[in-house]
Amino acid sequence: MNRTLSVSKTYFEDVKRVQNEIWQDIDVRDKIVIDVGVGESTKKLIELGARVVVVENDPQRIKELNVPIIICDFLNFPFQTRIADIVVFYFTLHEINPNFHASALSIASKIAPQVIIVEPFPHGCPAYEEFAWIWKNAMQSIGRFEEYKPLNYWETILKKVGFKIISRKIVNWKVNIPSDVLEDIVRVTIEDWKKKGVSEIWIDTLQKFLEKKPKMKWSDIAVIVGLFL
Numbered sequence: 001m002n003r004t005l006s007v008s009k010t011y012f013e014d015v016k017r018v019q020n021e022i023w024q025d026i027d028v029r030d031k032i033v034i035d036v037g038v039g040e041s042t043k044k045l046i047e048l049g050a051r052v053v054v055v056e057n058d059p060q061r062i063k064e065l066n067v068p069i070i071i072c073d074f075l076n077f078p079f080q081t082r083i084a085d086i087v088v089f090y091f092t093l094h095e096i097n098p099n100f101h102a103s104a105l106s107i108a109s110k111i112a113p114q115v116i117i118v119e120p121f122p123h124g125c126p127a128y129e130e131f132a133w134i135w136k137n138a139m140q141s142i143g144r145f146e147e148y149k150p151l152n153y154w155e156t157i158l159k160k161v162g163f164k165i166i167s168r169k170i171v172n173w174k175v176n177i178p179s180d181v182l183e184d185i186v187r188v189t190i191e192d193w194k195k196k197g198v199s200e201i202w203i204d205t206l207q208k209f210l211e212k213k214p215k216m217k218w219s220d221i222a223v224i225v226g227l228f229l
């Protein structure tokens with residue numbers, strides 16, 4: 001078999017394993033789940049049998065999904081009573097200004113008793129740390145946030161807001177991202193950054209990063225479940 005194909009196959013098997021490990025201990029079947037930030041998490045929650053409601057602040061991200069959608073900044077969520085069973089932040093909190101992380105979790109505690117946080121936990125792979133640093137600066141150049149934090153940061157805020165931690169784990173990637181997959185990701189990222197007006201400096205830095213043919217694994221992923229009674 002062609003070596004590139006075989007490497008990609010292993011990578012895509014790892015994608016499935018990582019997805020399964022993230023969701024395997026979480027029971028969302030028939031639960032009303034507010035998914036803050038539309039995307040892969042929304043599809044997965046539907047597949048797992050949740051009754052999903054999306055909250056999304058970027059109307060351009062809304063795709064054809066057969067679920068109710070509330071278009072607003074979660075920090076201005078209009079309801080303050082228990083209307084759901086679970087609030088999911090799947091790769092979303094790092095896009096919110098860190099000064100408002102506690103507010104976001106406090107709002108979540110008012111609308112559902114359970115919260116699930118899934119966030120990148122970047123450490124251990126120098127190439128990923130460089131990639132994450134470029135992303136952070138690119139987003140800063142347009143006044144946005146891309147701030148990855150360690151697992152205990154999220155635990156501390158959850159506890160401060162009044163949640164009890166009922167489970168926490170780290171899911172690791174085992175396989176490097178194949179070079180053709182990384183090239184595609186960088187190409188799509190650069191197209192998106194150009195539309196958003198990201199500074200040329202960071203587009204150029206990302207291109208130079210790719211030219212070094214980095215051996216890169218995705219970051220570890222922190223999965224934390226909190227309960228607020």
Ligand SMILES: C[S@@+](CC[C@H](N)C(=O)[O-])C[C@H]1O[C@@H](n2cnc3c(N)ncnc32)[C@H](O)[C@@H]1O
Nearest residue numbers: 037038039040041056057058073074090092095
């Ligand atoms: C990295 S994406 C992840 C999306 C999705 N959970 C997934 O699994 O693909 C983060 C999403 O959160 C949305 N988002 C960021 N901050 C938000 C906020 N304050 N309120 C609502 N949505 C927000 C972004 O527009 C984006 O669609």
